[in-house]
Every structure is written in C-alpha cells, then in structure tokens.
Amino acid sequence: MSKTLINTFSKKLIAWHGVSGRSGLPWQGNRDPYAVWVSEIMLQQTQVATVLERYPRFMKRFPTVKKLAAVDIDEVLAEWAGLGYYSRARNLHACAKQVMQEFSGKFPNDPIILEQLKGIGRSTAGAIAAFAFHERAPILDANVKRILARLFAIDGAIQEKTVNDRLWQLASDLLPTQPENMPVYTQALMDFGATWCTARKPVCISLEKKCPFAKECQANLSDQVLTLPKKVAKAKSPEFDCDMLLVRAGNFILLQKRPSKAIWGGLWSLPESAWRPKTEKSHKRAPALKELLTMTLPKENILGLAKSIKELKQGNQIKHIFTHRRLWMQIWEGRSSKALEFLGPDLKWVPLSQLGRYGLPQPIKILLQGLSLARGDDLKN
Numbered sequence: 001m002s003k004t005l006i007n008t009f010s011k012k013l014i015a016w017h018g019v020s021g022r023s024g025l026p027w028q029g030n031r032d033p034y035a036v037w038v039s040e041i042m043l044q045q046t047q048v049a050t051v052l053e054r055y056p057r058f059m060k061r062f063p064t065v066k067k068l069a070a071v072d073i074d075e076v077l078a079e080w081a082g083l084g085y086y087s088r089a090r091n092l093h094a095c096a097k098q099v100m101q102e103f104s105g106k107f108p109n110d111p112i113i114l115e116q117l118k119g120i121g122r123s124t125a126g127a128i129a130a131f132a133f134h135e136r137a138p139i140l141d142a143n144v145k146r147i148l149a150r151l152f153a154i155d156g157a158i159q160e161k162t163v164n165d166r167l168w169q170l171a172s173d174l175l176p177t178q179p180e181n182m183p184v185y186t187q188a189l190m191d192f193g194a195t196w197c198t199a200r201k202p203v204c205i206s207l208e209k210k211c212p213f214a215k216e217c218q219a220n221l222s223d224q225v226l227t228l229p230k231k232v233a234k235a236k237s238p239e240f241d242c243d244m245l246l247v248r249a250g251n252f253i254l255l256q257k258r259p260s261k262a263i264w265g266g267l268w269s270l271p272e273s274a275w276r277p278k279t280e281k282s283h284k285r286a287p288a289l290k291e292l293l294t295m296t297l298p299k300e301n302i303l304g305l306a307k308s309i310k311e312l313k314q315g316n317q318i319k320h321i322f323t324h325r326r327l328w329m330q331i332w333e334g335r336s337s338k339a340l341e342f343l344g345p346d347l348k349w350v351p352l353s354q355l356g357r358y359g360l361p362q363p364i365k366i367l368l369q370g371l372s373l374a375r376g377d378d379l380k381n
C-alpha cells in the first residue's frame with residue numbers, strides 16, 4: 001500500500017493543485033531566490049493574511065539582497081515590527097550580509113550549502129532550492145509533518161528524532177522524479193496542508209470535500225486522523241512580571257535598546273526591570289522612585305534621572321502572551337524636567353514624532369498609541 005502511494009503521490013498532488021491549490025499569492029511563481037527566501041522566513045510564524053500585507057511592503061523597501069545587507073539592523077527591525085519572532089529579522093539581515101560577502105550576492109543552489117546560512121533551516125533550504133533552482137530537495141514544515149504522519153500512520157511524537165528522521169526519509173521518497181515539477185509540487189504540499197489536511201478540520205472529517213488520498217491514507221482508514229500526528233504534551237507556560245518606565249520630557253520619551261539575544265532582541269522599548277516569576281504578592285506594594293529607577297536603568301543614569309523626575313504614577317498593567325511564557329508588565333508613568341542630554345548608546349530620548357523609525361515590541365507600540373503618545377501613522381512610516 002505504501003509503495004503505491006509513494007509512486008503516485010506527487011502526480012496526484014500536482015493534479016489536486018491544478019484544481020484546488022492556492023493561486024495569486026505575491027510570492028508564487030517567483031524564481032528569484034531572494035524573494036523566495038524572504039517569503040519563506042516571513043511565513044514561518046505569521047498568518048498568510050498578514051504576510052500578504054507585509055511582504056510587498058518589505059520587498060519594496062528592501063528589493064534586493066544587496067539593499068538589505070547595506071542597511072542598518074534598526075531599519076530592518078522597524079520594518080519587521082508587529083510580525084513577532086524578531087530573531088527572524090536579525091537573521092535575515094545577517095544572512096543577507098553573508099550572501100554578499102561569501103557568495104558575491106548570489107544565493108547558492110545546493111540545499112546543503114543554503115542550510116549553512118544564518119537562520120535557514122533544512123526545510124527552508126529545501127523550499128528555496130525547489131522554488132528558485134528546481135532542485136529535488138524536500139521540505140518538512142509542521143504542515144508537511146502532519147500530512148505524512150497521517151498518510152503513513154506514523155506513531156510516536158514528531159519531536160522525537162527517530163520519528164523526524166523517518167518523516168524526512170518519506171519526504172524525500174515522495175518527491176517527483178522530474179526536477180521541473182519541484183516548484184508546483186512544493187507549493188501543492190504547502191497548500192494541501194494549509195487548506196485541506198488541516199490540524200483540526202481536515203476535509204475527510206468535515207466531509208466538505210473528497211480527499212484524493214482518502215483510500216490510501218492510513219490514518220483515515222484506521223480512524224486516527226485527529227489523533228495524528230502525536231505530540232509530546234506541553235507544560236503550562238510560566239508567568240512572569242516586570243516593571244517598565246514610561247518617562248516623558250516634553251515631546252520626548254525615554255527608550256532603551258534591548259540586548260540582541262533577549263526576547264524582542266535589538267528592538268527599542270521602555271526601560272524595564274528583570275523578569276520575576278509572578279506571585280500573588282506581585283505589585284501589591286508600589287516601589288519607591290529610586291528603587292524603580294535602580295531596577296530599570298543602567299547604574300550611571302540613575303542619579304541624573306532621579307533628580308529630574310518628581311514622581312512615578314502607577315499606570316496600566318499589560319499582559320503579553322509569548323509562545324512559551326506569559327509576561328505581565330506594570331507601567332510606571334513619570335515626567336522628567338530635562339531631555340536632550342546624552343544618556344548612552346542604548347538609552348535615549350526619542351522625539352514622539354520619530355517613533356516610527358524605531359522597531360518597538362507590539363504591546364509597547366499599542367500602549368503608546370493608546371496613550372496617544374504616537375499616532376498610528378507615526379508608527380507605520
């Protein structure tokens with residue numbers, strides 16, 4: 001059974017795509033490896049609807065790998081703001097430089113070499129090689145893992161190495177024999193996982209449409225569609241809290257650059273304290289001004305700012321949910337009597353009218369817009 005499926009899968013899938021696949025997406029049918037690469041990275045943890053809006057904008061601002069490599073990382077992060085998972089933007093920038101320096105501005109076509117580039121994993125390397133160079137390279141993202149685990153009723157959690165290795169082997173075995181079919185096949189696989197063999201409502205369960213693999217799909221035949229693929233159970237996300245300073249001086253606001261390896265790495269944000277595990281007692285007692293400044297600012301800036309700020313008022317508490325943790329941010333609002341002094345490369349007074357030039361974490365951007373400290377327009381430009 002599996003052998004027949006292996007021999008016929010790519011043909012059937014390509015035929016399915018001709019009738020039911022997605023079309024008209026701006027990154028489709030493009031053989032420019034730069035354009036393919038940007039779309040693949042952007043699509044990794046972002047909904048297609050959002051990428052449809054942001055991808056053309058990104059490509060307009062950075063139309064070539066040369067342009068992207070030449071700009072400052074702050075520009076890339078500002079353009080990426082709101083898309084989340086900022087390590088993707090930092091890796092895009094680092095990879096663009098690598099392509100310029102080590103490959104004279106030309107992406108390599110070998111998936112094994114592509115995989116050595118910053119931020120490009122094996123599946124993304126496969127997608128770039130297949131779309132741009134028609135290489136017979138497999139992809140194995142979460143959607144493809146789900147399709148294969150169901151088609152071949154793969155038992156065992158997909159995070160396990162042996163299961164993952166087996167899935168990669170199957171992904172290779174199923175490739176079309178003709179290299180020129182690689183772009184349509186790869187796109188079809190992505191589309192089939194995103195629209196028909198979906199996680200919660202695959203067409204064979206909802207009975208909306210007739211799946212072309214219904215008679216060979218082992219999960220369908222053994223009534224395991226919704227239990228495959230198996231995953232290791234997730235632990236409950238830990239909760240943290242922290243204090244943040246929202247200090248204004250006239251039309252300026254105090255911003256701090258986050259360390260590049262931290263969450264929201266390299267973005268500009270409000271000065272913040274270290275994260276603490278959240279407890280019942282969190283924020284029951286308002287800290288004193290000096291204590292707050294000590295928790296949130298570099299040592300050399302505390303004294304000067306303490307003199308210029310009269311008091312800090314307790315503002316909103318904002319909750320933000322990350323993939324693996326939750327953060328409660330307590331905002332403390334204050335006014336300083338003096339701006340325009342140099343505080344250091346990673347701590348500065350930013351004019352409200354120039355906030356749009358800075359990459360800000362999404363909840364901070366929303367907070368500032370909510371307080372009318374920045375207009376939506378300021379933050380888009």
Ligand code: SF4
Pocket residue numbers: 147150151196197198202203204205211212213214217219220225
């Ligand atoms: S029969 Fe269902 S589970 Fe199997 S491939 Fe088709 S949609 Fe997916």
